[in-house]
Amino acid sequence: MNDDLYVVGAAWSDVSDDTDLQLDEAVFASCSEALRNAGIRRHQVGFSVTSSLDLYDARSISNALTAPAAAAYLGDEVRVEGDVSNSIMLASATLASGSVDFAIVVAVHVPEIGSVAEQDVAKLREHVSSYTFDSHLDRPVGMTSNVTLGLHAASLLDDGAVDWAEMTERTAGDINRGARRSRPRRGPVSAADVAQSPMAVAPLTQLMLPASSAGVGALILGLGVSARRCPQPLARLTGWGTATSRNSSDPRWLSDPSEAARTARERAYARADITDPASQVGSVEMTDLSPALSPSLLKALDLESLPGDRVNPSGGVRSNYPGIANGMLRVIEATDNLASGIEGAAVVHAADDLCGLVTSTSNVLVLEAP
Helix, strand or coil: CCCCEEEEEEEEEECCCCCCCCHHHHHHHHHHHHHHHHCCCHHHCCEEEEECCHHHHCCCCCHHHHCHHHCCCCCCEEEECCCHHHHHHHHHHHHHCCCCCEEEEEEEECCCCCCCCHHHHHHHHHHHHCCCCCCCCCCCCCCCHHHHHHHHHHHHHHHCCCCHHHHHHHHHHHHHHHHCCCCCCCCCCCHHHHHHCCEEECCEEHHHCCCECCEEEEEEEEEHHHHHCCCCCCEEEEEEEEEECCCCCCCHHHHCCCHHHHHHHHHHHHHHCCCCHHHHEEEEEECCCCCCCHHHHHHHCCCCCCCHHHECCCCHHHCCECHHHHHHHHHHHHHHHHHCCCCCEEEEEEECCCCCCCCCEEEEEEEECC
């Protein structure tokens, strides 16, 4: 097995209401840009993975429309439902096996609702979430992704484990850092703005929840010598790990929702030989779906000592959250962190929110300068 893996090309495009591109055209545009960045041609791509979700796309086998545009025509192609970080893991494993030299990962989150306004996309996400608990054995009445986040935040506030003022300040800090970057969905706010925004699910206000958006992205991963010959590799992928949180019958999904992230971190750091995160890691892009989760996630990632401006330098999910394409945006933002001169490895934590904190798959990736 060859673990000499690189991110050699990337492209990201937020989807706006006024776009004149069809979905397959948007995918084609992103894939073409990523291939140009990598300095390779389509025929060099040996494996294509598309992330999409039929429930969002309102069609079955949703990748049938986008597969040709995703460099998959007459090639080895699969689709993975859920956060695109799962697809990145699959592509990495395929490359490490030595069966191909280049793989392309495509993320598509463009809900078919005729609008990409934050509130409209968030409303659909909640609607889809209500269907993702097991239909026969485990469908609590009224349970959705946001409800799990609200229950968790309320339990911590009741126990005094988190502070309301700290939650508002953390949210404002994320949003304001993101507003200074190139891909924000929200403008600058104050902690008072966060506290006074409409209540989404008690005790969390709308601004405390992810900034729902639509987007299309592509990532080119390469192996060994072939990857190093690319004109400008963005990062070396040195570690990865995955784990799934507890189901709703196990109370640990509420009492210890960062357990999966901790397990995934242990696996990723072991592969990347990260033994002293305080000195070896320079930044983290994490999927803390509510500010009440942030402290425990930082502890699970062993990055509590990281300076505040190195935690979600992009603003994280409260600046831009493109649903199941989130993992790709977090990886691209992490490569930007490396390019900006932040020393040390860049850690990415991505998690799906289809069931919120219940049975959520957490993936941790470690990126280093190429």
